[in-house]
Amino acid sequence: MAAATHEPEHHTSTGLNHRKLLMWTFLGSECLFFGSLIATHMINRNKAELLHGLSPACVLDIPITSASTFVLLMSSVAMVLAVAASERSDLKQLRIWLFSTAFLGTIFLGFQVYEFSAFVNEGLTIGTNLFGSTFFTLTGFHGVHVTVGVIWILSMLATSFFRKDLVTGDPLNIDITGLYWHFVDIVWIVIFTVVYLVGVFGLNCVEAA
């Protein structure tokens, strides 16, 4: 039915939506971006001479980060339910799940603000040592991605009140928002395992002199 009433997409040589293809290409390039940041972190996090007691084993907080990881995973579930609601043109559910996603994303950001300020209180800043520099660069950029995602999702929520046609049924707007959000989630899945769990395992905290 929708296809006949509105035909918003151009015909493309692949028959696929180019905005969606663009999003996937962008996400592919984002893999390179985060891959490089993660590698840089892995290489430098334990440079011995520069730690002075502010090493991953001393500052990273596994229980707190496990909680924030849980929150972000839940937000992905909420997002996929929003996408499904948009496909069904179920405006009410769409709004509920978009709001939940943004809400959980904001909680995740709250955890990150808490974590960053706790580290700074312990003396670890982006300039303290290679661990601090690479850690804050990596997780900071991830946090920026989450922030952009939250703003994007909230703007979609607002759109659902003004231009219902843009968020239900045929248009890919919610679908593409979801791709971005899930990507931010999978980046965190990798960061949590590699930077936090693997990064701390088996290391003792050596206090500074």
Add this chain to the structure above:
Amino acid sequence: MESHRHPSERPLPPISVYLYVGAILIIVTAVEVAAFYLDVPSYVLIPILIVLSLMKFVLVVMFFMHLRYDHKIFSSVFILGLVLALGITLGLITLFDNFDVGNPPVAAAPTPIPTITLATPAIPGGGVDPNLPAGAQAFLNRGCNGCHVIEGLPGAVGVVGPDLTGLAGRAGDRVPGLSAEEYVRQSVEAPQDFLVEGYDNLMLPLRDTIGDEEFESLVEYLLTLR
């Protein structure tokens, strides 16, 4: 509905599939965190953690991001980026030889360190007490005091490394086959070769910053610590 789906694409799954996947994601994360607290060797744990996290990654991409149902082109552009990223990551890590998780890697040749940043002046505002034994002066002048305590030696206050009080008494038992003197020499010449239990490989390779004569006096002094 779903008129934007290409004819060759598969229909999207029912909601229940999303909920199952969400539950699996949570359970796998819980397993990861639990495994982290188990006392297993890192060569067992780390591969397990990586596999579990990869599993979560794939689940989200296939089900939440619909790649399992969508046109292959979407998968291709993403996988292209992903493979390049993995290549870069592994390349960098092997180049810099630091995937070793327990201790930082040992440089092939110890890099001479021109200035010792850790050195704290033993006596505020002044040099080292000239009445101390030559070796004790070397200990303070070379910054060893920044990481080690020696009872009775003012300024030797660092706690990054083990307390060296009474070192001579235990040095001979540290490494089978090494005498006390050989062990003390090795501790400074190649600190990474033997790690005192409970400490990481944080001792600086300082041997190159110490003159030979000074080094002899340092060893002699350390062997008097009973």
